[in-house]
Amino acid sequence: MNLLGIGVDLVYLPRIEKIYSAYPKRFLEKVFHPKEVSLALKRKDTPVYLASCFAAKEAFYKALGGYQPFVWQEISLLRDPQTKKPFIEIEGRALEVFRERGGRDCLVSLSHEKDYVVCMVVITG
Numbered sequence: 452m453n454l455l456g457i458g459v460d461l462v463y464l465p466r467i468e469k470i471y472s473a474y475p476k477r478f479l480e481k482v483f484h485p486k487e488v489s490l491a492l493k494r495k496d497t498p499v500y501l502a503s504c505f506a507a508k509e510a511f512y513k514a515l516g517g518y519q520p521f522v523w524q525e526i527s528l529l530r531d532p533q534t535k536k537p538f539i540e541i542e543g544r545a546l547e548v549f550r551e552r553g554g555r556d557c558l559v560s561l562s563h564e565k566d567y568v569v570c571m572v573v574i575t576g
Contacts, residue, residue, distance in 0.1 A: 455553055455574045458513030460506040462568045467502040482508075484527040486540070499568065503561050504528040506570035507539060510559075514572045515552060521545040528559070528570075537561055539572065549574070 470478050479488045483504055491500040507528035512519060525545035530537055539557045541549050549557070553576035560571045 452556075453553070453576045455576045456514035456516060456572075457574075458510035458515070458572045460509035460513065460570050462502045462506045462509075462570075464498060464502050464563075464566045464568060467505060468498040471498050471501060482523045484524045484540075486529060487527050490530065499563055502568040503537075503563065503570065506568050507537070507559055507561070507572065510570045510572035511539060511541075511545075511557070511574075514557075514574045515548060515554075519545070519548050521548060528561075552576070 478501075479491075483491070483501065487501075487504045491497045491504070494500050504527070508523055508526045511526050521544035525541065525543040527540040527542075528537055529540050537559050539559050541557065552574075554574050556575045558573040558575070562569050
């Protein structure tokens with residue numbers, strides 16, 4: 452297993468809450484995959500889940516080395532239905548770039564404390 456990249460992102464939860472309350476439909480459609488939206492809207496802590504998804508997307512971009520030619524919705528933070536363990540699902544151009552770089556696995560770790568959500572993504576090949 453080769454380490455291809457590590458990305459970390461820290462999100463300030465009140466910022467996500469403010470954007471979500473001001474532009475709920477636009478924010479959901481522009482940034483999140485429909486699967487993420489579905490999971491987020493089923494939760495009492497919708498903004499926390501959205502912040503986690505946002506942090507995961509940013510961390511994934513960083514793990515691949517920065518700017519990449521794909522869109523936010525191609526990277527989804529999901530949960531295993533049985534274990535609740537988070538994982539990232541990749542599709543479209545993001546998946547092509549991931550494979551071009553030799554990516555085989557994408558590991559994700561999340562943490563949340565009061566006003567902050569942090570995510571680390573490790574890409575291995």
